[in-house]
Amino acid sequence: MVVRHNLTLAELYPHWNCDEDDRLICRAIYSETQDIKTFAFTPAEPRQFNFAPGQFLTFEFPIDGETVNRSYTISSTPTRPFSITITVKRSPGGVVSNWLHDHLQVGDVVRAVGPLGEFSTWAHPAEKRLFLSGGVGATPMMSYVRRDFDMGEDFDTLYVHFARTPKDIVFRRELESMAIRRMNLKIAYVAEQMENERFWSGLRGRFSPHLFATVAEDFLEREIFCCGPAPFMAAVRGHLAASGFDMRRYHEESFDFDALPQAEQEAAPPPPDATVRSFEITFAKSNRTVECDENTSILAAARLAGMRLPASCAKGLCGTCKSRKLEGTVEMNHAGGIRQREVDAGMILLCCSTPRSDIVIDR
């Protein structure tokens, strides 16, 4: 029997809206390399994800009785909107990445907010692009390439990926199968070490001006998107700036939880100012109290005092620093990384909250 109806696809399958239902079901898990896995999720009810390639979701994971927030870039493409994937590298000592690799099972439910972020080719259109990644920084690049492939958009794209060894090159077979069909998609891999690889005809080494000139000789003509570990991106940035590259055409993103945002690394305690009020911030679980003036974010004050708290974007976007406020009043200027119902429930983003009284945080 053929059932006919007049509903549009959008009516049959509305967009996923995390404010209505933020549950995502893990539907598949597969290994990409020896320490990278991809996790596929769908909404609890059939819904379409509406996102730009390069955007991320901030997940809530239930780990050891705590809720831990982490942002992961979507590695799938918006042209296949009924599920999303994230691709995660197991990092030594990494609480969330190890939990995902060891404990998340198909059928498990997690919660997520998003999609968020502006690290997208849609925000910076260009005919000639360079996608430059290190390690698992390939995830947004893969979303760009998959999307362009599905849409039949044959931009002049140079995809350059730096990996530890040839076996650590993520998405390799899929990239090469797309490149066979798209003349304008060129791929170059650089491996730092060989380990047991006997047949490697690609380049070898870490990022250096010489290697970069070898794989991307026309980089000055390209819009550059870069993602990877913080030292990798710092090396790229430094080289591009020194080469006279127009840095307005350079875009980067990283969720490197070991790297403090640049501004915080360089921040020094401001000189005392009698007109600026200062408050005590108590972290109840850590049993630490730090001073924080009304112009300084709680995250910055905690880090200046030597505390290590999870954070990534430091601008109220990713949600990684979300914490429960037990007492006190803050002023919070976020950029979408927290929902109103979470604010109503006493949550704040430490990176964009400044104190207006003494504060107690549940950390």
Ligand code: FES
């Ligand atoms: S670190 Fe991203 S929202 Fe606070």
